[in-house]
Amino acid sequence: MKYKIFTWSDTKLYLLVIALSVLIMALFQPIVAFVMGLVLAYLVYYNHRKIDEKNKEIAKYIEGLSHDFDSAAKHALFNMPFPMVFIDDNGKITWYNTPFLTLLGEEEIVNKSISELVPDFNLSELMKKKENEPMSISYMDRYFEVYPNFLEDRKTSGKGSITVLYWVDDTDHVVLEKEHKREKTVVALVDVDNYDDVKNSTPDIHRPIVLAEIDQLINSYFGQYGGIVRKYENDKYMVVLNHGALESLKGKKFDLLDQIRDMDMGNTIPITLSIGVCQAGKTLLESYENASAAIDIALGRGGDQAVINVGNTFDYYGGKSKAMEKRNKVKARVIGDALRQLIDQNERVFVMGHKNPDMDSIGSSVGIMRAIKNRNKEAYLVLNGENPSIRNLMERMRNDSPEMFKRVIAGEDAAGLMDEKSLLIVVDNHKPSLTEAPELLELTEKVVVIDHHRRGAEFINNPVLTYLEPYASSTSELVTEVLTYMGEETNLTKFEAEALLAGITVDTKNFSFQTGVRTFEAASVLKRAGADTTVVKQLFRDDFSTFVNKAEVIKSSRILFDRIAIGRLQKKMDDSILIAAQAANELLNINDVEASFVLSQLENKIHISGRSLGNISVQLILEKLGGGGHLTSAGAQIEKLSMEEAEKLLIDIIDKYLKEGEKR
CATH class of the missing domain: 3.10.310.30 (Diaminopimelate Epimerase; Chain A, domain 1)
Structure with missing residues (x-):
């Protein structure tokens, strides 16, 4: 390699000025000009020789410096204090330094696959990395950040390339991070789902023992994981523990649910718990609020389960037992009274079920339409189209209740009618994405949810009224109960009663599943209103x-x-x-x-x-x-x-x- 630091361009201007002066002098003093020409020729020769000598000296100096640098680089490469290895495109080891050999503890590793020697190493993942973009590797209870350096362009070069991997030990940082996460505070809330039912159904002689055993079991269970338990109501507890304890609870699938359900201390019905946990809160207050949201979901799903709020998603444990029927109708009366007031406060009310509606969705919608009509308000049923499941029922509506059928509108038309004085009632569904017209939820802040499905992570945002009861056989059952508390008379027509009864029938598989005392009570109300079971059965006939x-x-x-x-x-x-x-x-x-x-x-x-x-x-x-x-x-x-x-x-x-x- 030739190095040129000094060139003719550095002295060219001066020599040109001298040459021009000689030419001008030749016009007046030829002899003097000749002498000056000889001097110029000597200067040109002298300049050329000096430039050549200087460039040779610089080249020699740079070559010496390069040799020293190569020696220093080789010394640094072979004596680097952290592991380093060269691999080819196939992941085969072509060179390594002493720390890398010490790390593996092998004698012969050249031409061996690095993926075989380090099981956690993923070659395909490495090929997706950019220059010096680290990948995390664990090996022999140690953790490394591996930085790749690509000696050739893997995408454009036709030759095999070499990848240099620098292994930086990150064990102390990872261990510290894990310890910090393990000690992070976690807030949990525990509710006894059926506390009043257990208390009232347990004989007096056993009642104190049962209630004391519930306290003892909850305290001892969380106590063995280092948790602090505080009871703040008869059936409610707050638990503070660390993240490591939570991981242990998750590993055991929250077996407290099983232990308390199997408890037999004279109680006549099984005891169930709902547990809400937050593991992603930044502050204790945020953790408490997220735990409250989690336990609301657990209760909305029927109880007897634990729900963990992990940030944007929820994890569920338990929930494999049937929701216990609630014999107390106080909530139905409260909901009925609140719904009546909401309907009275608005000029238009829209009723909407879920996509691909079934008999329960349409039947409960028909029941709500009757409730709205009883309050002399303008009502609309949002339905984008019929499907075979409801074809027979919609045909009955067309013939037997033409006035209601005229109030069936598409979601697009409903959006044009909605304003700030409109109320939206969603039945048989609580997930925004599954509603018949999700865009309507954005057009009003006044939304009511009436549903019997177990609550999921997706839920309509901030409804003004929620009636979510997983124990119920159907939404039609809930609507029938609410109707009886909204006024002295339900005023149900024969068609409306049969539509509600059809909704109950389809979800109970003809009263075979998910039925309770209140299911038959609702059916008796509909029978008194004129519902004919033979006509209802005909609604389910197929072609x-x-x-x-x-x-x-x-x-x-x-x-x-x-x-x-x-x-x-x-x-x-x-x-x-x-x-x-x-x-x-x-x-x-x-x-x-x-x-x-x-x-x-x-x-x-x-x-x-x-x-x-x-x-x-x-x-x-x-x-x-x-x-x-x-x-x-x-x-x-x-x-x-x-x-x-x-x-x-x-x-x-x-x-x-x-x-x-x-x-x-």
Whole structure:
């Protein structure tokens, strides 16, 4: 390599000036000009020689400096205090330094794969990294930040490239971070779900023992994890513990739920708890508020479970038992009175169910329309279109209640009518994304939610009134109760009573599942209003093609895990959801089948209908797929998967659920 520090350009200007002077002098003094020309020639020669000598000296100096630098670089490379290794494109080791060899404890590692020597090392992840962008590696109880340096452009070079990996020990920082996280304060709230029912149903002689045992069990359980328990109401506790203790509780699936449910100290009914935990709060106040939100969700899902608020999502533990029916109707009376006042305060009231509405969604909407009419207010039912599930009921509305049918409008039309004096009542659903017209929720701050599904993480924001009761068989049951408390007379017509009874019938599978005393009381109210069970049964009649397709699903179904039936509806059709739901119900009639799932094909989606006899929670299973519902009835929709892929994913989730134990 040649180094040129001094060049002709540095003296060219001066020599040109001298040459020009010689030429001018030649015109007047030729002899003097000749002498000066000789002097100029000597100067040119002298300048050339000096430039050449200087450049040689500089080149020699730089070469010496480069040699010294190479020696220093090699010395630094071989004696670097932290591990360093060279690998090729295939992850094979081509060179390493002594600290890296000491780290591995191997004798011969050249040409061996680094992924085999360090199991946590992911070559594909490395190839996605930018220059000097670290990747975290753990090896032999130590933690490293590995910085890559690419000697050649991996994307443009046709030759094999070499990657230099610098291993910086980050163990102290990681251990300190884990210790800090483990000691972080966590707030938990514990509620005894059925405290009053347990207290009132327990004989007097055993009552003090039962209540004392509840206190003792909760205190001792959290005490063994170093938690502080403070009781602030008869049935409410606040617990303060650290994050490490919470991880232990999660590992044991919050077995306190099982222990207190199995407690038998003379109580006649099982005791259940709801636990709300926050593990992501920045302050104690924020942790307490987030724990309160978590326990609200636990109670809204029926209790007997723990809900952990982890920031943007929630983790659920338990919730595998049926929600206990509440015999006290005080809440229904309070809700009825509050709803009457809200309706009276607004000029227009809109009623909206969920997408792909079923009989319960429409039946409960019809009941709310009657409540609004009783208050002499303008009412509208938001419905974007009919589906086979409600076709017969809507035909009945068209013929028997034409005035109400005229009030059925699309979501777009409802948006044009809504203003600040409008009230929106959402029935049979509490998830904004599943409402018939989600945009309506943004047009008014006055929203009422009436639902019987277990509460999920997604919930309508700040409703003015919420009536969420998972113990109820259906939303139609809740609406029927509320109607009886909104005035002296319900004024239900025969059609309206039959629509509500149809809603109860479909969700209880003809009064076979999820029924309680209050379910039959609601049915008796509807019977007195003129509901005819024979007419209601006719609302569920199917056409011939639906019946045949349902039979094909049942015929092609298979039994897995000795008690789970899974079927498929391969055809795409308008009533595929209805057929899937009905087929899932029919599969429960097979001996030894405790739960059933039927997959159907929608436009760019796979719909899954799940049904259960109660021992297996189809809700918990389908929640893993983004769905929800009840212990015995749930659904989910999956995007971007084929029918085969969706079925395999469903089977994997069922398998995991059964291994954890379907009954706690």
